[in-house]
Amino acid sequence: MKIQKSRILVTGGTGLVGKPFVESVVASGATVYCITRKRVQSKHPRLHYLQCDLLRVAEKATKIIHIVKRVNALVYLAANIPPLTQRKETLFEAKQTTLDPFVTTLEHLGTITESIVLASTIDVHGPRVPRSFTELQAIAPATPYAVAKYCCEEYLRYYSRVTGTPHTVVRFSQVFGENEQLVRVIPYIVNAFVHNQPFRLIGSGKDERRYLFAEDAATAVRLALFHPKNETYQVAGKEVSSINRIIATLEKIISKTLTVIRTDTSRPPLHIVPNTNKVKRALMFSPRYSLEQGLRKVMESIT
Numbered sequence: 001m002k003i004q005k006s007r008i009l010v011t012g013g014t015g016l017v018g019k020p021f022v023e024s025v026v027a028s029g030a031t032v033y034c035i036t037r038k039r040v041q042s043k044h045p046r047l048h049y050l051q052c053d054l055l056r057v058a059e060k061a062t063k064i065i066h067i068v069k070r071v072n073a074l075v076y077l078a079a080n081i082p083p084l085t086q087r088k089e090t091l092f093e094a095k096q097t098t099l100d101p102f103v104t105t106l107e108h109l110g111t112i113t114e115s116i117v118l119a120s121t122i123d124v125h126g127p128r129v130p131r132s133f134t135e136l137q138a139i140a141p142a143t144p145y146a147v148a149k150y151c152c153e154e155y156l157r158y159y160s161r162v163t164g165t166p167h168t169v170v171r172f173s174q175v176f177g178e179n180e181q182l183v184r185v186i187p188y189i190v191n192a193f194v195h196n197q198p199f200r201l202i203g204s205g206k207d208e209r210r211y212l213f214a215e216d217a218a219t220a221v222r223l224a225l226f227h228p229k230n231e232t233y234q235v236a237g238k239e240v241s242s243i244n245r246i247i248a249t250l251e252k253i254i255s256k257t258l259t260v261i262r263t264d265t266s267r268p269p270l271h272i273v274p275n276t277n278k279v280k281r282a283l284m285f286s287p288r289y290s291l292e293q294g295l296r297k298v299m300e301s302i303t
Contacts, residue, residue: 001072001115001225004029008225009068009113011035011054011105012077016177017119021077021218022047025225033068035105054078054101061108073225074113076102076152081145081183094144095151102152106159115228116156116167117221122234122274124150124171132275135171135232153232166228170220173236173274176294177214178301185243186211186298189258193250194302198259205244205262206269210236210276213294216287223283233279237294238287240273249292253299 003025012018013034026032031046035057040049050067052060080097082089089097102118110116125133126140141147153169160167176186192199212235220235247258279285289297 001228003222003225006030006073006225007033007068007071008073008075009033009035009071009109010075010077011101012079012119013049014038014040015077015079016175016180016214017172017217017221018077020177020215021075021221024218024222033064033071035064054105055096057101057104057108064109065112068112071113073115073117073228074105074109075117075119075221075225076105077119077221078102079119089144091144091147094148098145098148099151099155103155106155110159110163110165113165115225116160116165117224117228118152118156118167118169119217119221120149120153120169120171120232121146122171122173122236122272124153127270127272129272131271131273133273134275135234135278157230160230167230168224168228169232170217170224170279171232171234171274172217172220173210173212173234173272175212175214175217176298178298180214180298186246186295189243189246189250190298190302193254193256193258198261199247200261200263201243202264203243203262203267204265204269205247205260206242208240208242208269208271208273210239210273211241211246211291211294212237212287213289213297216289219288220279220283220285223285227283231278231282233283233285234274234276235279235285236274236276236287238290241291242269246291246295249295250299253292253296 013022123146125137126142180187
């Protein structure tokens with residue numbers, strides 16, 4: 001599939017990964033249709049926003065199909081990740097906010113696309129994983145959100161087998177980026193810096209991840225458009241980093257010390273470090289941004 005002159009239908013196109021993805025493919029000549037919950041005004045002749053809650057796609061499918069007609073790819077980037085400070089999401093809430101919208105979209109709009117790309121999460125493997133685990137690692141989701149995301153993957157695989165529509169699943173490591181809502185740990189740390197507040201850290205801060213900058217995640221999705229071969233890829237950042245390193249890096253960037261209130265420091269750290277050899281080999285994907293480069297862009301967007 002060539003980006004130039006292609007037609008792409010996107011959900012989550014105004015989100016953390018969706019926004020840079022849409023900007024990238026439109027700049028390369030694609031015509032993009034974004035399904036958004038809120039009304040958005042387009043400033044580009046090849047970018048069209050279609051206002052529709054994904055839970056109500058069934059009601060508006062005829063109208064959407066009339067406008068879009070047929071596309072080369074359906075890219076599903078919509079995500080509803082519960083904030084860290086919010087009460088824990090129940091399994092049935094995750095079904096309603098994550099699984100149901102995807103299945104409804106697949107049912108009513110899957111017939112108008114030549115291929116499908118689904119954004120998922122490495123959390124489908126759970127927190128107890130060996131270092132440098134691959135896509136073949138056992139599935140053991142430990143949160144309702146991860147359970148729902150894996151169910152989305154399985155629905156897509158079955159749909160692909162039955163209809164012959166090729167698909168690609170990209171499982172993101174911990175994504176961070178500019179203007180991010182208070183959902184994951186990095187925006188909470190940034191918020192503490194910006195508002196001169198202490199940051200409450202549960203554990204030693206030694207937990208290791210491969211934090212992925214949003215623009216790199218968008219690049220991986222773009223590359224996946226060219227390889228709709230019914231494969232699943234893990235996508236992660238350049239380097240292995242801990243929460244302590246994130247804090248130290250931001251202190252370096254801002255030239256300010258963060259007050260950290262540590263609790264439950266005896267808790268053993270959990271390392272979730274995926275192997276990304278498959279995506280590097282098959283899609284030629286390599287992250288552009290280091291942790292520090294990504295954090296600098298985050299801070300620049302604030303100041």
